[in-house]
Amino acid sequence: TVRWKKTSLSYRIAGRKLPISAAKVHKVFRAAWKLWSSVAPMKFRKRDRREADIVISFHNGDHKDGSPFDGKGGILAHAFLPGSDIGGDVHFDADEDWSFNSTGFSLLAVAAHEFGHALGLPHSSDPGAVMYPAYSFAPNYELQLSFRDVKDVQHLYG
Numbered sequence: 001t002v003r004w005k006k007t008s009l010s011y012r013i014a015g016r017k018l019p020i021s022a023a024k025v026h027k028v029f030r031a032a033w034k035l036w037s038s039v040a041p042m043k044f045r046k047r048d049r050r051e052a053d054i055v056i057s058f059h060n061g062d063h064k065d066g067s068p069f070d071g072k073g074g075i076l077a078h079a080f081l082p083g084s085d086i087g088g089d090v091h092f093d094a095d096e097d098w099s100f101n102s103t104g105f106s107l108l109a110v111a112a113h114e115f116g117h118a119l120g121l122p123h124s125s126d127p128g129a130v131m132y133p134a135y136s137f138a139p140n141y142e143l144q145l146s147f148r149d150v151k152d153v154q155h156l157y158g
């Protein structure tokens, strides 16, 4: 299993292609990190310096990392497992209708899922898990980690 050797990680939101207001995106990402840091001894700090551990960005189609996006629907985002350079980075498909309410794809739900991958978590077979492969809409206030998510992240970092 691949995991970070340190418990304090920095993340940077790169690029200008934010589909929605930067303030809202920052708020959603902080909330998504909080889901994981509330059950594992990890700290996540936003850093604007280049050498952040985790770089988060939005891209359309082929963005030269070997895993091109596919327009609306289908692949929503992907993340690289812990490691240097691109390790831990998270890419969101800029062609999706990202949203904070009931329409479109919930940026919070997808971020929580991708951040799980960035911590080293694979997909989980538990349909209620944030790490379940397929997206299922839940209102933001209802989004929470399943027992399986907690067990899996504590297995890595607990």
Ligand SMILES: CC(C)C[C@H](C(=O)NO)C(=O)N[C@@H](CC(N)=O)C(=O)NCc1cccc(N)c1
Binding pocket: 073, 074, 075, 076, 077, 078, 079, 109, 110, 111, 113, 114, 117, 129, 130, 131, 132, 133, 134, 135, 136
């Ligand atoms: C093979 C992977 C690159 C697929 C990609 C994924 O799992 N990224 O982490 C992905 O975007 N999967 C879609 C599958 C789909 N279109 O239903 C997804 O929704 N993943 C993100 C997601 C978001 C929120 C919750 C869950 N369970 C999954």
Ligand SMILES: [Zn+2]
Binding pocket: 113, 117, 123, 133
């Ligand atoms: Zn996934």
